[in-house]
Amino acid sequence: MxxxxxxxxxxxxxxxxxxxxxxxxxxxxxxxxxxxxxxxxxxxxxxxxxxxxxxxxxxxxxxxxxxxxxxxxxxxxxxxxxxxxxxxxxxxxxxxxxxxxxxxxxxxxxxxxxxxxxxxxxxxxxxxxxxxxxxxxxxxxxxxxxxxxxxxxxxxxxxxxxxxxxPSDYYQAKAMADIAAKFGWIYVSLVYSADEYGQLGADAFKDEAQKKGICIAVEERIHNKQESFIESIDNLVEKLQPEESTGARVVILFVSTDYVLQLLHYTAERMNLTTSSEYNEKKLIWVASDGWDLSNAKYAEGVNQLVAEGAIVLALSSQKxxxxxxxxxxxHPGSDKFERNQWLRELWQVKFKCEFGAPPESSVNRCEDIRxxxxxxxxxxxxxxxxxxxxxxxxxxxxxxxxxxxxxxxxxxxxxxxxxxxxxxxxxxxxxxxxxFSPQGDGPANYTILTYKPKNMHQKMGQESDPVPVTGSTAKPGSGASPASDYIELGYWEAK
Structure with missing residues (x-):
């Protein structure tokens, strides 16, 4: 193609x-x-x-x-x-x-x-x-x-x-420190990607954590090269095993989107997870930055969802x-607004497993017919x-x-x-x-706080979880699970 x-x-x-x-x-x-x-x-x-x-x-x-x-x-x-x-x-x-x-x-x-x-x-x-x-x-x-x-x-x-x-990640780091303080997590681990997003985000979090008396017990910087990546995950999992007194099982995650799926996969692999009961004994609580992709269905595939389940995720607040x-x-194919974007043709072929230009009598799915x-x-x-x-x-x-x-x-x-x-x-x-814009050219600093609860692992919890505002935040009305989402809204954070 x-x-x-x-x-x-x-x-x-x-x-x-x-x-x-x-x-x-x-x-x-x-x-x-x-x-x-x-x-x-x-x-x-x-x-x-x-x-x-x-x-x-x-x-x-x-x-x-x-x-x-x-x-x-x-x-x-x-x-x-x-x-x-x-x-x-x-x-x-x-x-x-x-x-x-x-x-x-x-x-x-x-x-x-x-x-x-x-x-x-x-x-x-x-x-x-x-x-x-x-x-x-x-x-x-x-x-x-x-x-x-x-x-x-x-x-x-x-x-x-x-x-x-x-907004700037300065505010995201501040919000993550507020979340840790709200839940009484004064002993945490920190994982960040070896790029500008991860490094600066981690530095900002460490500054905010120090102000709130939060200690960072384990710190891991992960690289995109597979060997280095796996080594970092090995170090993290080894340090966070239940028998290790040095571990802090709340993990602050400041990694770019491209790293998250690999992180979940290799963590599950290194922890030898096969069932949810096994993971409950070893559970890590992720507190993730907006690098966590809310729309990525692969987070719910296989053992990935065992590791991801229960994660607390910060998302930039964005109205529909x-x-x-x-x-x-x-x-749809044939319309002017469809044809002006050639990437839509590729998306149709991949998503709907179809072909353009196939004859009507063909057994192949015709992309032109799909809406x-x-x-x-x-x-x-x-x-x-x-x-x-x-x-x-x-x-x-x-x-x-x-x-x-x-x-x-x-x-x-x-x-x-x-x-x-x-x-x-x-x-x-x-x-x-x-x-x-702010004088620095930044957008408004508003975040939604979510928790990941895959529907195929748990009953719908939308009515069971009240919004939990954190320091510096205001509770957002109407919080709860969305029918189209595996995420439950916990609260809302905005810069003061």
Whole structure:
């Protein structure tokens, strides 16, 4: 199957996008693995949905339309950086000036066959966003991430054109320390990934833990190389066996998403788990950062769920966008909005085990005949962060474009755009929330506290578990298990 690495949506003003449409694999010929439906395709479609909504407003941007160049990072920092050179090529390439003809027929100023990228939405991973930011700032291109949370990205001296609709991990570490203190866990273990996300998150947690008198008994840094990874898990499991007095069975987990599934798998393997009764005797209580993927069904496969069950997980608070859900469910082969995103064709083939172009009389499932059902659809919980990122850029462009948008987009001053327009946006988003950036370019710090209870292991507990607010938090009304989720909401944390 041929993998698509980018899609282009025509428009008068071009926004860039970078998302993990495929998983990462270690292959020099092609670093891209399986298609990622929720983490990748849903977020791409969230960006396209936001562009559609903005373009439908005829009085917005004087009627000029937003287009997009969206790239696949394949969850790989080096590959993402190479891909993102496309944004720079769009600025320095040369050809005819047809794409820069203004409606008032003013003289053409530039000879390029492709438009400037006004700003970039992405990435989700902090390590990839750091790479993108280092490239984009050379050309003064603003970047708005819908998910990168590393605290280092708040440093404007290092990242002068970076903003995000998500908060800094500084607040996440503070929330995790508050949770430990709330439950009286003053003796914990700490596991973190050997990347910027894990290292800075762990450092922030250690600072907060010290303030609250929480001791860290075991500390393990895990690497992505398999041998080192397994060695780290061996060390962790050995230190946390019941007979070991040095162990602290509450494990603070600050690891990137790509590590979590391996962590669960190797922990189960090293603990020789086969039944829940065995695990109850050796139970680890994970307190996980938002690197834990709430939509990953593989967490519930086999012995993985024995290890994951009971985990306390922090998730960025994100309201559902019912209109987006309806939009996505109405995507189907043959429709214009389906065909503009070639990654949907790949998703259909993989998810529904079908083929495009098969004759009607064929015994093969025809992709053209398949429609989504609500039962097969579980939306990514971060789509609102993507939508807010697109709207933030659009509102900044709206303020920047007066009086002539065509001239403004040709000669956009990246520093002025970022500091005087992007950081100062203030708008009501698609779910009615007021959105604005902090002076450091960070989004609001609000988290939902969940616990993982697989339905096939336990009876529904939604009515048995009351919200448990922690220090610095407010209880959120309506907490309880969702019919479509294996997670029970315990409470809500927001920065004071």
């Amino acid at each position: 041929y993998l698509v690495h980018q899609i282009r949506i025509p428009g008068d003003i071009l926004l860039g996008g970078v998302f993990p449409v495929h998983t990462k694999i270690s292959n020099d010929e092609d670093p891209c693995g399986e298609i990622a439906e929720t983490r990748g395709v849903h977020r791409v479609e969230a960006m396209l949905y936001a562009l559609d909504k903005i373009n439908e407003q005829k009085d917005f941007l004087n009627g000029y339309k937003l287009g997009a160049l969206i790239l696949d990072s394949c969850s790989n920092p080096s590959y993402a950086l190479n891909q993102s050179l496309e944004f720079v090529r769009d600025m320095i390439g040369s050809s005819d000036a047809s794409s820069y003809v203004c409606e008032d027929n003013t003289p053409q100023q530039m000879n390029r066959d492709r438009k400037n990228v006004a700003a970039v939405v992405g990435e989700i991973s902090s390590s990839i966003s750091v790479q993108l930011a280092n490239l984009l700032q050379l050309f003064r291109i603003s970047q708005v991430s819908p998910g990168s949370t590393s605290s280092s990205l708040s440093d404007k001296s290092q990242f002068p054109f970076f903003a995000r609709t998500a 966008v019912p209109d987006f859900n309806e939009y996505f469910l109405n995507l 989504q059902s609500p039962e097969s659809f579980s939306v990514n919980d971060k789509v609102l962060y993507v939508i807010d990122a697109v709207y933030a850029i659009a509102h900044a462009l709206q303020q920047n474009q007066e009086p002539e948008i065509c001239q403004s987009m040709q000669n956009i001053d990246g520093t002025e755009f970022y500091n005087n327009y992007l950081l100062k946006v203030n708008f009501e988003d698609v779910v009615g929330r007021n959105f604005h």
